[in-house]
Amino acid sequence: MIPPRADASLCRLRGLGVRYAGSAQPALGPIDFDIAAGERLAIIGESGSGKSTLARAIAGLLPAGAALTGTLDWPASGRRPHPGRDLGYVFQDPGQSLNPVLTIGEQVTEGARRHLGLSARAARAHAADLLAQVQLPDPGRLLAAYPHQLSGGQRQRVAIAAAIAAGPAILIADEVTSALDTTVQAAIVALLDALTRDRGMTLIFVTHDMALAAQLADRIAVMGAGRLVEAGRAGDILQRPISAEARRLLDAHIDLDTPPLIGEAAP
Amino acid sequence: MTAPLLEVVGLTKSFHSGGRRVVALDDVSLSLAPGETLGLVGASGYGKSTLARVLVHLIAPEGGSIRFRGQDWLGLNGAPLRAARRHLQMVFQDPLAAFNPRATVGSVLTDPLRIHALAPRAAWREEVARLLTRVGLAPEHAGRSILDLSGGQRQRVAIARALALKPDLIVLDEAVSALDVAVRAHILELLVELQRASGLAYIFISHDLAAVRAVSHRIAVMEAGRIVESGPAARIVRAPESAAARALIAAVPHLVREKQG
Numbered sequence: 001m002i003p004p005r006a007d008a009s010l011c012r013l014r015g016l017g018v019r020y021a022g023s024a025q026p027a028l029g030p031i032d033f034d035i036a037a038g039e040r041l042a043i044i045g046e047s048g049s050g051k052s053t054l055a056r057a058i059a060g061l062l063p064a065g066a067a068l069t070g071t072l073d074w075p076a077s078g079r080r081p082h083p084g085r086d087l088g089y090v091f092q093d094p095g096q097s098l099n100p101v102l103t104i105g106e107q108v109t110e111g112a113r114r115h116l117g118l119s120a121r122a123a124r125a126h127a128a129d130l131l132a133q134v135q136l137p138d139p140g141r142l143l144a145a146y147p148h149q150l151s152g153g154q155r156q157r158v159a160i161a162a163a164i165a166a167g168p169a170i171l172i173a174d175e176v177t178s179a180l181d182t183t184v185q186a187a188i189v190a191l192l193d194a195l196t197r198d199r200g201m202t203l204i205f206v207t208h209d210m211a212l213a214a215q216l217a218d219r220i221a222v223m224g225a226g227r228l229v230e231a232g233r234a235g236d237i238l239q240r241p242i243s244a245e246a247r248r249l250l251d252a253h254i255d256l257d258t259p260p261l262i263g264e265a266a267p
Numbered sequence: 268m269t270a271p272l273l274e275v276v277g278l279t280k281s282f283h284s285g286g287r288r289v290v291a292l293d294d295v296s297l298s299l300a301p302g303e304t305l306g307l308v309g310a311s312g313y314g315k316s317t318l319a320r321v322l323v324h325l326i327a328p329e330g331g332s333i334r335f336r337g338q339d340w341l342g343l344n345g346a347p348l349r350a351a352r353r354h355l356q357m358v359f360q361d362p363l364a365a366f367n368p369r370a371t372v373g374s375v376l377t378d379p380l381r382i383h384a385l386a387p388r389a390a391w392r393e394e395v396a397r398l399l400t401r402v403g404l405a406p407e408h409a410g411r412s413i414l415d416l417s418g419g420q421r422q423r424v425a426i427a428r429a430l431a432l433k434p435d436l437i438v439l440d441e442a443v444s445a446l447d448v449a450v451r452a453h454i455l456e457l458l459v460e461l462q463r464a465s466g467l468a469y470i471f472i473s474h475d476l477a478a479v480r481a482v483s484h485r486i487a488v489m490e491a492g493r494i495v496e497s498g499p500a501a502r503i504v505r506a507p508e509s510a511a512a513r514a515l516i517a518a519v520p521h522l523v524r525e526k527q528g
Contacts, residue, residue: 047418047447152311179445181311181474186518208447211520238522252452254477255521256504261459261481262304 010037010170010202011058012073018053021065028053028226030070037076037169040196040203042213042234044249045223054223055174055206059089081170085115088163092175094155098147098162104131105143108162115166130161134191153184157191164195171196174206189216210249214238222246270337272435272468273299273322278331280317291317292328293492301435302462304469306483306500308476308515314492315472319440322470323357324348336435353383356429360441362421366413372399372424373409379431398427403457419450426457436468443478455481476515480504488512 017029028050035041035058045051056062057072060083074080081087091097098107108130109123118126124143131139134157147155156176163171173192177185193216196203205216213220214234222230222237224245230237241247280292291314299305309315320326322333324340333340336354343351359365366375376395380386386394396406402423413421422442429437439458443451459482461467473479479486480500487497490511496503507513 046449181518182476182520183310183474183514183518186520189520208449209520210448211522214523215520248449250522252449253522254448254452254455254481255519256477256480256516257521258477258481260483260500261455262462262484 009034009075010039010077011035012075013058013070014073015070016057016072017069018050018057018062019067019069020063021067026069026226028057031228033221033228033231035202035204038200038202039219040205040217042205042207042217042220043223044207044210044213044220045245046208046249048225049223049245050226051206051208051223052174053226054228055089055172055204058204059083059087059172061089081168082115084111084168085166086168087170087172088166088168090156090159090163090171090173090176093179094152094159095147097159098155100147102146103143104145104147104150104158107147107158108143108165111162111165127161127165130165131158133195134158134161136161151184152180153188156180156184156188160188160191160195164199164201167199168201170202170204172204172206175208177212178208185212192216208249210238210246210253211255222249269300271298271334272301272303272336273297273470274334275322276332278318278321278328278333280314280321280326280328290492292321292331295331295489295492295494297487297494297497299436299468299470302466302468303485304462304471304483306479306486307470307472307489308474308479308486309489309511310474310515313489315474315489316440317492318489319357319438319470319472322438323355324352350383353379353385353432354435355438356432356434356436357438357440358422358425358429358442360444362418362425363413365425366421368414370413371409372404372411372413372416375413375424375428376409376431379428383432385432394431398431399424401430401461402427403453417450418446419454422446422450422454423457426454426461430461433465434467436470438470438472440472441474442471444473444475451478458482474515475519476504477519488515 013031013033015030017026019026043051043054105127108127112118112126113123128139131142136142136157177188207213217234220234220237221228222243222245229245230243237246241250275297278292278295281288281290307315321328373395376398377391380391380394395409399406399408404423443454471482483500486500486503487494488509488511495511496509503512507516
C-alpha cells in the first residue's frame, strides 16, 4: 500500500463510521483512509460490504437520519466539496437517477445553469457539447428527448454528462455498469477512463468486479462487512491479495480463460 | 445421437412499437439434447428474452414450430398444456419480481407440489426440506419470508421452485446477471452440479459470454432476432466467425495480472 502524502490528501477519513436510521448495527466503519487529489481509486466489495455507503459518505449523499461518527476532512481544499459543483456522482441505475419527466437537455443543463451561472442559451450549447463528449449521437436532437426513449447504456451516458456538467474535480461512479450488458459496460468503462484522464479528475469507482477495478484504477480499497480490509496498488492486490475478501473476489472472477465448469469432450 | 429433447424450427415474432414493426425473432431454429446446456448470448434487445418467453408459452410466435419431448409444443393448450408445463420451467433475472413478495420460502416451494399434485400433503414438508438442501439452503429457510433473503438466496429458491416439478428443461433468462461476482460463481456451480446429478437440460440466456462459456456445451449467438452463429462452446470462444461473437468476446473484462502475461 502506498500511503499518499498527508499534505496532498484530498480527503482524509479518521475513524469514520455510518449508522443508518433505525438500524442497531453500524453499516460502516470505523474507517481510516486517505484519498489523494487526482488519484484513481476503486472501492470493491461484495453486496452489503459497505462500499456504496463509503462512497456516499465521501460525497455527502447519505440519506437523512444517517449518523456519522469520526471525521471526514478535506485538507487540500479546506472545505467539503459541493455535490454537483465540486463532485459528480453517477448512480447504478440511470432509470432511477434521471428524472423521467425532464428532457435530456433539462437534466444536463440544470447543473451547468445552477453552478456555472450560464444563461439558458449558453447552458443548452454546453449540454449539447457534453452529450457529444459522452459520445451520444445527434446531441442537438437528443436535448429534447426523454429518458424512456433511450437505451440503458445511453441513459448512463446522459447521467455521466449531467455529473460532469459543472466541471467537478471529483467523479464518483457507484456500480455504474452493473445493470448494463457486457458490451455496453466495456464502452462505459472506456468512456469514464478517457473523460476523467482528459480532465485530470479524481475518480472513485465503486464495483464488485475485480477486473473492472484493476482496469480503471491505480489503487484498490477492499471492503468487507463495513470495514476496509485491504488497500493497495491494483497490481499488488491482483498478484498478492492479503484479505480473504480480495481472494474471494479474485477466485469468483470468470473470464474466457477460466476453465469451464462443465466437463466437455476435448475439441 | 439421442433424439432431441427440444427442436425449434423457423420461429418468427415481431412487435409493434411506436408505429414501427420490430422483428424480435427472425427465423430462429435450434435443437437441444437431453442433459445438454445451450448458451444463448447476445446484447440487449436482440430477442433472447422473447425466445425464452415463446419457449415457455408466455407469448405465441407468428410462425415456426417447437417440438418438446416428441410433442407439438405450440399446439398444446388447456389442461394438456398445464400438465406438460411441469417439464419445462423458467428462472428469471429478478427473483423478487418473480415471487409473490408476501410469500414464504415454504409456500413458494409447496405451490408447484400442490398444483401439479406431485406429492401428498403429508410429504410436502419433507419434500421442501429436500429441495432446499439440494440448492444449498437449510430446511429452516422454509419459514423465512422471500423479502428476508439475499439476492443469491432468492435465486436459489427460484431454482428450487423449478426443480420441484422435476423438469427436463429449465430456461434461465439472465438468471445470474443481477448477482454479485461471488454469488454468481456459486449459482453457476450449483446449476452444473444439479445437471450432473439429474440429467437436466438448460437453455442459459445471458449477455455475459464468460458466464455462458462456463456452463454451456454449445453456444448460439443472437443478433437482431437471428441466430448468427452457433457451435460447440470452445469453438465459438476460440474461433468466432460472426462480428457479434467477436464483439461479445472483446467485451469480457479480463484480470490483467502484471508480469503474468
